[in-house]
Amino acid sequence: MYYFIGIKGSGMAALAVMLNDLGYEVMGSDLDRYFFTQDELVKRGIKIVGFDPDNIASDYTVIIGNAFLEDFPEVTAARNKGCICYRYHEFLGKLMENYKTIAIAGSHGKTTTTAMTAQMMAKFKETGYLIGDGEGYLAKESEYLCVEADEFRRHFLAYRPNYAIINNIEIDHIDYFKDDADYLSAYQSFVDQVKDAVFYWGDDKECRKLDIKVPSFSFGLDDGNDFRATDINEDEEGTSFSLFFHDNFIYNFHLPFVGRHLLIDALGVISLGIVLCFDVRRIESALMHFESPKRRFKVQEVGTDIFIDDYAHHPTEVAVTLKAARQRYPDKKIVAIFKPHRASRVQYFAEKFKAALQEADDIYLLEFNSIDDKQDGTDISIAYLADMIQGAKVLSEDEEGARILSAYQDAVLCFMSSKDIYDLEDLTKNIINN
Numbered sequence: 001m002y003y004f005i006g007i008k009g010s011g012m013a014a015l016a017v018m019l020n021d022l023g024y025e026v027m028g029s030d031l032d033r034y035f036f037t038q039d040e041l042v043k044r045g046i047k048i049v050g051f052d053p054d055n056i057a058s059d060y061t062v063i064i065g066n067a068f069l070e071d072f073p074e075v076t077a078a079r080n081k082g083c084i085c086y087r088y089h090e091f092l093g094k095l096m097e098n099y100k101t102i103a104i105a106g107s108h109g110k111t112t113t114t115a116m117t118a119q120m121m122a123k124f125k126e127t128g129y130l131i132g133d134g135e136g137y138l139a140k141e142s143e144y145l146c147v148e149a150d151e152f153r154r155h156f157l158a159y160r161p162n163y164a165i166i167n168n169i170e171i172d173h174i175d176y177f178k179d180d181a182d183y184l185s186a187y188q189s190f191v192d193q194v195k196d197a198v199f200y201w202g203d204d205k206e207c208r209k210l211d212i213k214v215p216s217f218s219f220g221l222d223d224g225n226d227f228r229a230t231d232i233n234e235d236e237e238g239t240s241f242s243l244f245f246h247d248n249f250i251y252n253f254h255l256p257f258v259g260r261h262l263l264i265d266a267l268g269v270i271s272l273g274i275v276l277c278f279d280v281r282r283i284e285s286a287l288m289h290f291e292s293p294k295r296r297f298k299v300q301e302v303g304t305d306i307f308i309d310d311y312a313h314h315p316t317e318v319a320v321t322l323k324a325a326r327q328r329y330p331d332k333k334i335v336a337i338f339k340p341h342r343a344s345r346v347q348y349f350a351e352k353f354k355a356a357l358q359e360a361d362d363i364y365l366l367e368f369n370s371i372d373d374k375q376d377g378t379d380i381s382i383a384y385l386a387d388m389i390q391g392a393k394v395l396s397e398d399e400e401g402a403r404i405l406s407a408y409q410d411a412v413l414c415f416m417s418s419k420d421i422y423d424l425e426d427l428t429k430n431i432i433n434n
Contacts, residue, residue, distance in 0.1 A: 003056060003083075004028030005074045006065025007048055011088055011148065013037040014136030015063065018095075018128065020044050021138050029055055029074060036422060037134030053077035060084075063091050066152065092130070092147065093158030099128065099145035102272065103159050105190060106167030106201075107151075108317050113167055113265040114148040116290055120269050121146060123286040124278050133311075152176075154186045162196045165268040169206035172314055175344040175378070184209060199271050201264060202226070217275060219267040227271040229253075229263065236328060239263050243270065243280075251280040255287055259297070259324040297324060303432040306332065306412040309425060313341045313418035315352035322359035325412050332412045336360035337395065337405065337424070339417035343368055343378040346385055354388050360414065364395040364405070370419050395424075402427035 004016050007028025017040045020026045027047040030038075041048060049055055053073045056062065062078040062085045069075070078085050086094075096103075102121070104114045111132040118129035118137075121144055128138035132148040149156040149164070153176050169187055177183040184206055191198050191212050200207040202218025202225040219227040227250075229241040238256040241263070242249065255266060266287060273283045298309040306329060312321045318338065325334050336357050340346045346353060357363050367382045386392045395401040405413060405428045415425045 001057070001060045002026045003060040003062045004065070005062065005068050005072070005078070006030055007041065007046075008035040008038050009065045009067065009088070010037050010132045010134055011092070011130065011150070012063070012065050013041055013134035014130045014132070015088065015092060016041060016046055017044060017136040018130060018138040020046055021136070022140060035420065040134055040136070056081060056083065058082055062086070063088055066155070089150075089155035089158040093160070096145060096147065096159055096161065100143060101159070101161040102144065102146045102163045102165070103149035103156065103161035104146070104165045104167070105149040105151060105156055105187070107170040107172050108314065108320070109167040109261060109265045110148045110150070111311065112262065113165060113268060114146055116265060116269045116287060117165065117272065118146045119290055120273055120278070120283055120286045123282050124276075149190070151183075151186050151190070154189070156190050157186070157193065160193045160195065162194070163272060164191065164194045164198050165272060166191070166198065166200040166207055167265060167268060168201050168204045170316060172345070174348040175342065180206075197275060199268050201268065217271050219271045220264065227267060227274070229267055232263070234258070234260070245274070250274065251284070253284055255284070256290070258328050259320070261320050261324070297321065302429050304410045305408055305432065307425065307429065308412060308414045309422060310414065310416050311418050312416040314345070315349045315356040318353065318416055319356035319359055321414060321416055322356065325414050326359065329412045332410060333362065333408070334360045335362045335364070335405070335408060335411050335413045337364045337366070337413060337415045337421065339366035339419055339421040340368060340382065340385070341370060341418045343380050347378055347380055350385055350388060353385055357389060357392070363389055363392040365392055366395055366397055366417070366421065366424070397424045399427060399431075402431050406431040
């Protein structure tokens, strides 16, 4: 029995699904409330129970979610009962040893790029995947495995992939990393462990600082990249561009993506496919039908409004989401509804969050409430950020808050958070629809 402590965590849920697909017996514990990551667990009939040290038997193999410290009662029970215990990233690293692996790293865009990579690879090879929206898949016949590789506390150093895509490097997790140099050093250690090739965004000055020992390929829009997109045309229907390898024309791509960040993500995936000698027309065909992962710029019409649900939790991601909304809906009012994760992140990036949120016409902020929001001792409320932004309002996550949002007409409501902002979103939808 594999027992997951915190089975509804994004990576944990995906890993549990993968082990279930391989035929193992799987169960786990978590809070008794809905998280979007549980959908695939429920679909497969994986048992989910509440936290209780008595859940754990001595013959279980226990996988511990990163949010749970050693003094958490279930963790203590597992250790005391002599269970074989792994942290999430440790177990995933061992699992990866059985496959040709592709790890997608970077401060932003990992989940989307992992999903794109998995979809492209499936066109050519039997490929498993672990995506940070709770989705996972692994068959006994799988030859390749695509995984999202998180730099959080250097956990991606548990992985030794064959190939790596690095989208960007911009400091995050400042409760752990001391400064930009410390953050970059984690990525350097990561690329030192890649076996066959590294693909990186060459327009990113931090990525350019990496000393990569294996063959490497840069992708981007600027001169000097190995893979370069030119003649870019973007409209409401998608993006087209010409792809060159050095000075050699490769192909004219037409993809249904809106937003420059998605073009960059796709370039990394396409570059990998070309180096693996995949046919470019089939690469394009795979990406033509790409569906973004859960909570990544998900668009829905509700009444006269447009709802956008996005996982944005870093100021760069917030800015990208709001700019993409503005690009797609230039004639509508853009409303930002933001729930932060980790007080230390908000305090460190306060000025950048301010600038990013001001891309919107109206700004609403929600209070911290996660188990790990103030784990590092940073004790601020959301008022810290709200007081810095003229016109920003603190909104309650209840019917009163939902009624304020439901009063908008012909607007774009951007719900942004890595946490459970979708509860307020659903409340607002229900009021509008009823």
